[in-house]
Amino acid sequence: MNAPDASPRALESLSNAEAARRLSADGPNELPGQGPRSLAGIVREVLTEPMFLLLIAAASIYVILGDVREATILAASIVVVVGITVLQERRTEQALSKLRDLSSPRALVIRDGVEQRIAGRDVVVGDLVLLREGDRVPADAVMLDATALSVDESILTGESLPVEKLPSDTDEHGHVYSGSLVVQGYGSARVVATGARTEIGKIGGVLKTLEAETTALFGEVHRLVRWIATAALILCAAIAVIYSLSRHDWLAGVLAGITVAMSVLPEEFPLVLTVFLAMGAWRISRVGVLTRRLPALESIGAATILAVDKTGTLTENRMRVVAIETRTDRIEMQAGASITDAPQQVLGIALAASERAPFDPMEKAIHTAAQSFASPAVEQLRGMDLIREYDLTPELLAVTHVWKAAKEDRAYVAVKGAPETVMELCHLASSERAELMKRVSANAERGLRILGVAQGMTSSDTLPESPRGFELQFLGFVCLADPLRGDVPATLAECKQAGIRVVMITGDHPGTALAIATQAGFDVGAGVLTGAEVETLDDETLRRRARDVNIYARSKPEHKLRLVQAFKADGNEVVMTGDGVNDAPALKAAHVGVAMGGRGTDVAREAASLVLVDDDFKSLVAAVRLGRRIYTNIRHAMSYIVSVHIPIAGMGLLPVLLGWPLLLFPVHVLFLEFVIDPACAFVFEADPESEDVMKRPPRPREEPLFSYDMLKRSIGLGTCVMIWTVCIYGAALQWLDDSSARALVFVSLVFANVALIFVSRSRSGSVRAIARRHNNIFWIMAALACVALALVIYIPAIAAVFRFTPPQWQMIMAVALATVVLVLVTGRWLRVSPPAPATHDAARS
Known part of the structure; x- marks a missing residue:
């Protein structure tokens, strides 16, 4: 060697x-496998969407009717909409491709x-x-x-x-x-x-890609889309038949049916999920968290328990040897100090029991200290060969290295590990072991990590199968410090305010874990539960104990798995961090597994849904905050979609049933879609989180996206707008010609659309509170909608396509202002009560 x-x-x-x-x-x-979708494949998928098939059918009917201009306008619109959709799909595919790379x-x-x-x-x-x-x-x-x-x-x-x-x-x-x-x-x-x-x-191995996962949110939206799409097709056929029988014009009846179907189809629902989660993955990466599975962004915002490691997550993971204890003395390791032979021997043996090319921060600290304080031991080790390693195992928490010099018959044994394990290997008397353990506990109470050190000597020809076969002499302890991250107490307080319980699961000594937890601000009233104690508890008893205990010490990977299962059995949404090979089962068992990017293994990363780039607890809590923001904005966007489709569908359907002139044609629905789609894809996604986002309790995991309160408010808003536009149309037909009445009602629909976007950005906030939320994209989109509306009303060539004649501008301003006031007042009246302040009891229930 x-x-x-x-x-x-x-x-x-x-x-x-x-x-x-x-x-x-x-x-x-x-390796050969499924790559990202090609541009041609994306175009093909977009063109087979129901909305585009309906547009193509409408353009074909205009050709049959001889209205080439209308057909040309629709065809050009199809090209624009397809181009925008393909661009968005392409951007999303590129984002997913980058995420897919994390699977390698x-x-x-x-x-x-x-x-x-x-x-x-x-x-x-x-x-x-x-x-x-x-x-x-x-x-x-x-x-x-x-x-x-x-x-x-x-x-x-x-x-x-x-x-x-x-x-x-x-x-x-x-x-x-x-x-x-x-x-x-x-x-x-x-x-x-x-x-x-x-x-x-x-042999044809295929690279694993990100698995397509279906969560409750995705399933709920897909079921709703299927239901509404089916209803839209039935309604399309019914309108076509009613119109044709009452007005004896089959082609116009089919066109009216297509218009209604276009107004009902909820193609924005899947768009919202795709865009929000893809953009969420990008946003979350900016705080140092990589997303390997997109549905995790939905789940992490509902977290009720964060189960985190101590080293590197709560602490800085910058170990430093601060003291050496021999069997009789303690020496503080200060820069420039010189130490005597006995502590040098302890440090030298600890170095011999460490990896030659250290990766673990603790072993790096031992190498650094040995170079500074025990250079003779370092030089002596350079002239020896490592002939046998006994690695640390769950059953034996110690590392043993056997070294041999070139011209010597004897081999030297170096051991370091958990103090109780090293004392056991040295066969110390119970009284001496008890005295030494008091010193261990005293150091642990100061937040220090303690390693026991022992040495031995043996014949190199008769190495035992286990370190238990060596005759060992106990030398002392190496005391290491890993300072708490400065932002942990404030971040922990933020979690407590958000109703999120944080538990520490570490392999350290109970005293060390308790000292760090106290510094961080954990509730340590229930004490510490060790891995050995976890093994003695049945599942029901462990579930009860896990409700109160926040600190778990001397924990092995199998203990982490049992703890995750106990937390889940108590109705919690569990986020679990891990870094080792054996942490993979616990990471997979958790609702959201989070691997350490800095010190984690590839196996842990493959089992996890998220990866912490810098292993920082603050980044994990920032991911929870962003997860809450993403889900809230998805819900706001879905609420808007429900609201806005009701008046559009109603104004496509009611004129047919009431025998009035048709209000909406495909070109009108297409114009409204140019407002609706950017709002869904960009305005709501860019909305910042509200000030109280981390003061609310976590949402229940079983809570549906389309809750009763959300649907009541959305349907109520949409219905009020529909009644208002029906009244305007009925009154306008008494005083104006058909094209002027149509233009006036279309103004009302566009301004109602913009106002619905505004009020849907909050479930309970006041108009002033919503206006203070910084979102430039909304104001840009609203301005563009108003400019486009003015163009289609006042430019004759465009107005002719929309079948508009401009009414008096005073009438337009009055209708626009009244519509906006109606939506704002109705939104305020139908507001949802704010959630109660977060508490752990509320979160658990």
């Missing part, structure tokens, strides 16, 4: 320029002599790849260096047992294959094949 300084960095690595050249020549490291493994490579974390698709032949426990192998490679490295190749071979890997290029043990999983150890390898040229590519 190489000496400790034989780092992969010493091996030749590609330059960034050469890697870019090879990527361009060989193509991305991707992330690779740690060395280029220009520097470690870089890159997307798996950017790996090229010749890259020097570093492999660590939990990583997916990004490409086929030959091992250059390996330490206790085992790989799960079941994705390729079907064999469930891990395969040990060794530095060799002559047999299977010296090769690793794309898609396989590192389950133990670490090493480095040189890439020899990428993409379709890998072994999994040759």
Whole structure:
């Protein structure tokens, strides 16, 4: 085995320029599979939407009727609408394609002599790849260096047992294959094949893409769309028959039926979900959270419990050795200080029990401290070979390394780990162990992380299968500090105000966990529940205990899974963070699994719905806030869609039933759609969150999007507008000609549309409160709608297409003003009562 300084960095690595050249020549490291939709495919899907089929049918009828001008206008409108829709679909597809890239493994490579974390698709032949426990192998490679490295190749071979890997290029043990999983150890390898040229590519392996998931929200909207679309087709046929029988004009009857169907079809519903979630993924990425599964954006806003790790999430993950304790003394580690032989020995043995190329912050801290305070031990270690590693396991929370000098028969044993485990390996008397544990508890109460250190000596020819077989001497403790993030107390208070309960689940000592929790502002009145205690509780008892306990210490991955299940069984919406291979079951079990981007493994990221780029608790809470905003804005947009379609459909239907001249033709509905679609896609999506978004209780998971209160308000608004426009049309027909009456009512419909957008942006806020919410897109859209309305009324050529004759401008202004006042007053009258302030009890219920 190489000496400790034989780092992969010493091996030749590609330059960034050469890697870019090879990527361009060989193509991305991707397996054959389903890529993003092509432009032609998107156009084909758009043209088969019911709305566009109805427009094409209407244009065809105008051709049959000999009205070429009307047919041409509709055809041109179809081209514009298709262009806008295709552009939006294309942008959404590009966003989803970027999210899909997150499903591929992330690779740690060395280029220009520097470690870089890159997307798996950017790996090229010749890259020097570093492999660590939990990583997916990004490409086929030959091992250059390996330490206790085992790989799960079941994705390729079907064999469930891990395969040990060794530095060799002559047999299977010296090769690793794309898609396989590192389950133990670490090493480095040189890439020899990428993409379709890998072994999994040759046998037709397909790259996993983002799975299409159906949530309650998606299911509810899709069912509603199907129901309304069916009703629209039935209504279309009924209107066509009624009109034709009463007025003896079949083509005009079909045209009237198509107009009504166009006004009823809710094509905006799926548009809202697609655009809002795609844009939500972009917005949430700006606060350091990547979205791997879009439905998670819907769920995270309803979170009632955030189950988070301590290290790196609540703390800065910048470990520092602050003290060394021998069996008799304590030495504070201060810059420039010199320490005696005994604490140097403790630090040196801790270094020998650490990885040679440290990745864990705790081991990095030990390396740094050893370089500063125990340089003789560092030099001594450089002249020795690591001949055996015993890794930390759930059953034995300690790492053991066996070292041997070149000309010595004896081997040296170095152990570090949980203090109670190391004391057990040293077979200390119970009285001595109790005294030492008092010191552990005292350090833990100060928020320090404590590692026990022991050493031994043995013959290198008779190494036992377990560290329990060594004769070990207990040396002392290494005390490490990881400061709390400065913004955690304020963020935790924000969660409490929002009715969200935060629980800490950590592998640390109970005292350490309790000290950090107290500093952060957790409610620690119910004490700490350890992993060992969790194992003794049945599911019902654990569920009851989990209602009150917020701090969980010495927790293993299986304990996390049981805790998630207990929280869910108590009716909570659970968001769970994790970083290790064994955290994957808990991440999948949670409603929203959140993987650590900085220290997390690929397996954890694949199991998670969201990825925290910087592992920061504040970013996670910001994602919850954005999730609430996204859901609220979706609900506001859906409320507007329901409201606005009622008067449009009513004014397409009632004139037929009342024997009046037709008010709306396809071109009118198309104009209104040019107002409705941008409002749905941009105005509501851009609406900022209200000031009380994190003061409300989480919404119940079972709460439907189209709740009774929401439908009552939406239908009430739409019905009032419809009655108002019917009255205007009836009165106008008594005083004006058909085309002037039609223009006057159309003015009312457009201004009602804009006013509905305004009042639908809040369920309960006053007009003044809504106006104060900064949304430039609304005012731009409203101005454009007014300008377009003026053009279609006052420019003769356009007015002729719309069958308009301009009424007096005083009449237009009066109707517009009265319509806006009516909608604002009705919206205020039909307001929804604001939710009660958030409490944990309210959230749980």
